[in-house]
Amino acid sequence: MGAGNSKGRGKAAKASAAMAAVAGLVVKNVPTKPYEGQKTGTSGLRKKTKEFVQENYLANWVQSLFSALGDEIKGQSLGLGGDGRYFGKEGAQIIIKLAAGNGFKKVVVGQNALMATPAASALIRRRKLYGGLIMSASHNPGGPENDFGIKFNYTGGEPAPERITDKIYGETTKVSVLNIADIPDVDLSKVGVTKFGDFEVEVVDPVEDYLATLKSVFDFDLLKGFLARKDFSLVFDAMHAVTGPYAKRILVEELGAPASCVKDGVPSPDFNGGHPDPNLTYAEELVKIMWSDPSPSFGAASDGDGDRNMILGHKFFVNPSDSVAIIAANAQACIPYFKGGLKGVARSMPTSGALDRVAADLNVPFFETPTGWKFFGNLMDAGKCSVCGEESFGTGGDHIREKDGIFAVLSWLSILASKNKDVPEGGQLVTVQDVSVAHWKKYGRNFFSRYDYEECASADANKMVDHLRSVIAAAKPGDKFGEFTLSAADDFEYTDPIDGSKASKQGLRFIFTDGSRIIFRLSGTGSSGATIRLYIEQYTSDPAKLLLDAQEALAPIIKVALEVSKLQEFTGRTSPTVIT
Ligand SMILES: O=P([O-])(O)O[C@H]1O[C@H](COP(=O)(O)O)[C@@H](O)[C@H](O)[C@H]1O
Numbered sequence: 134m135g136a137g138n139s140k141g142r143g144k145a146a147k148a149s150a151a152m153a154a155v156a157g158l159v160v161k162n163v164p165t166k167p168y169e170g171q172k173t174g175t176s177g178l179r180k181k182t183k184e185f186v187q188e189n190y191l192a193n194w195v196q197s198l199f200s201a202l203g204d205e206i207k208g209q210s211l212g213l214g215g216d217g218r219y220f221g222k223e224g225a226q227i228i229i230k231l232a233a234g235n236g237f238k239k240v241v242v243g244q245n246a247l248m249a250t251p252a253a254s255a256l257i258r259r260r261k262l263y264g265g266l267i268m269s270a271s272h273n274p275g276g277p278e279n280d281f282g283i284k285f286n287y288t289g290g291e292p293a294p295e296r297i298t299d300k301i302y303g304e305t306t307k308v309s310v311l312n313i314a315d316i317p318d319v320d321l322s323k324v325g326v327t328k329f330g331d332f333e334v335e336v337v338d339p340v341e342d343y344l345a346t347l348k349s350v351f352d353f354d355l356l357k358g359f360l361a362r363k364d365f366s367l368v369f370d371a372m373h374a375v376t377g378p379y380a381k382r383i384l385v386e387e388l389g390a391p392a393s394c395v396k397d398g399v400p401s402p403d404f405n406g407g408h409p410d411p412n413l414t415y416a417e418e419l420v421k422i423m424w425s426d427p428s429p430s431f432g433a434a435s436d437g438d439g440d441r442n443m444i445l446g447h448k449f450f451v452n453p454s455d456s457v458a459i460i461a462a463n464a465q466a467c468i469p470y471f472k473g474g475l476k477g478v479a480r481s482m483p484t485s486g487a488l489d490r491v492a493a494d495l496n497v498p499f500f501e502t503p504t505g506w507k508f509f510g511n512l513m514d515a516g517k518c519s520v521c522g523e524e525s526f527g528t529g530g531d532h533i534r535e536k537d538g539i540f541a542v543l544s545w546l547s548i549l550a551s552k553n554k555d556v557p558e559g560g561q562l563v564t565v566q567d568v569s570v571a572h573w574k575k576y577g578r579n580f581f582s583r584y585d586y587e588e589c590a591s592a593d594a595n596k597m598v599d600h601l602r603s604v605i606a607a608a609k610p611g612d613k614f615g616e617f618t619l620s621a622a623d624d625f626e627y628t629d630p631i632d633g634s635k636a637s638k639q640g641l642r643f644i645f646t647d648g649s650r651i652i653f654r655l656s657g658t659g660s661s662g663a664t665i666r667l668y669i670e671q672y673t674s675d676p677a678k679l680l681l682d683a684q685e686a687l688a689p690i691i692k693v694a695l696e697v698s699k700l701q702e703f704t705g706r707t708s709p710t711v712i713t
């Protein structure tokens with residue numbers, strides 16, 4: 134918790150506020166004291182809202198970011214928005230005053246402080262902004278009792294690289310003054326420009342720039358024609374989070390789908406009490422719709438800030454590791470932006486090897502990165518990666534530098550539109566399941582599953598990790614684990630091929646001679662306790678096994694994973710909280 138109590142902090146602020154003129158503004162230099170624990174995780178700073186609402190907690194982190202960036206930010210423009218969760222509107226006002234006080238000349242903020250993560254990335258790129266701040270804790274629940282978060286995206290629209298996040302953390306441990314412009318709150322409900330001296334705030338429609346980017350990727354006429362078919366229907370679950378306005382504008386107004394296709398499309402500060410994580414557990418209402426008879430032909434959901442996605446067919450779940458492989462395999466033929474072919478593809482280490490096989494078939498470069506979208510940025514900037522994805526429901530392309538839920542949805546709709554071009558209305562529609570099964574028949578199937586053990590005691594999780602490290606240290610190729618023979622075991626380390634930077638301790642891996650893998654990681658996106666992630670993968674090209682249930686197919690290797698980790702012994706957990 135923070136050093137120094139907030140009462141003292143407030144008094145000090147009033148007592149010693151100094152005044153200085155910056156760009157025609159009065160700037161107060163407000164004393165503050167560091168809070169402990171403001172280190173960014175896999176994607177920004179995510180904490181309980183209760184921590185964030187403490188005096189100067191958010192301001193400290195933002196000031197630390199601006200201090201870390203130094204003179205670079207003077208006279209620049211900053212993007213701003215969030216996923217609509219509790220404290221976002223207040224947070225926006227704090228950030229605008231700090232931006233003005235630290236020398237930015239402009240803030241471009243989404244109306245009502247809304248901006249999906251991929252839309253922020255598109256906004257930064259299209260408007261050539263210096264960077265942007267996104268207030269979101271992604272898929273974590275929101276509201277006063279749950280989570281809040283903030284992350285910084287840099288000039289190319291990409292999540293801040295570690296060299297910046299490390300610097301921010303350093304600043305948070307010594308921050309002592311907040312530079313706050315003495316300006317009133319800005320009305321964020323109306324699109325338009327407000328000026329304060331040389332500083333201005335532009336409130337923008339949060340969909341506009343993103344939509345323009347998507348129009349440069351997809352054939353909107355093809356999609357519109359496809360959605361007009363009477364034998365095709367879709368449902369998009371925005372989970373009461375930020376993608377509601379995006380889905381309404383893009384799917385309904387632009388592409389002509391009926392308004393009723395958008396489920397839970399009004400952003401709510403606490404996501405209506407829900408957990409806006411598009412997976413089989415938390416998107417259970419959508420799952421129920423897609424598992425009913427009859428159901429819409431296509432179902433999709435997005436997370437709090439719109440970067441994750443889940444794709445469903447009738448009674449069919451597309452594993453995210455398969456989804457990116459299927460999109461990559463079909464991109465050139467079905468998506469105009471990729472018509473010249475893919476420059477390369479990439480996946481995070483725990484993501485299944487389905488994409489590897491597509492890369493080999495297309496004969497394009499392939500990269501395996503640590504978990505975290507930030508690792509794809511350099512590859513994309515260097516022109517080495519067009520499509521990438523993660524098992525954690527993240528899929529994207531190099532049109533922006535964030536994963537993009539609606540991109541995944543439009544990619545799948547483009548694939549379906551293209552495969553059904555010659556199918557007359559009322560004929561045998563090629564379905565999501567058909568596309569997936571055809572893919573497995575061509576490439577084989579990488580059975581994949583992830584077990585999440587959420588909110589374990591950190592000490593227990595760390596003990597399990599230590600135990601696994603000792604198992605790895607003693608393991609030798611050829612060792613038997615159940616019916617599996619070890620090929621290699623290590624802690625994944627990545628050297629960025631573009632800038633040579635190294636990321637170590639990125640996941641404990643057991644790789645077997647048949648290509649099967651068991652991987653353990655601790656999540657970097659939780660806000661309390663530790664979440665253990667166990668990833669299991671096994672490949673088959675046996676036509677008789679392609680359609681097996683993934684849990685059934687993986688049962689023997691899951692047993693090995695639980696035995697080798699002694700997970701139950703260390704954590705007391707007998708079953709995961711989420712299975713993907
Ligand atoms: O939470 P989001 O949607 O921003 O997504 C973030 O977290 C995911 C899960 O990370 P972890 O396994 O450490 O929890 C990462 O795969 C992703 O790259 C990152 O952007």
Ligand SMILES: [Mg+2]
Nearest residue numbers: 271436438440
């Ligand atoms: Mg997210």
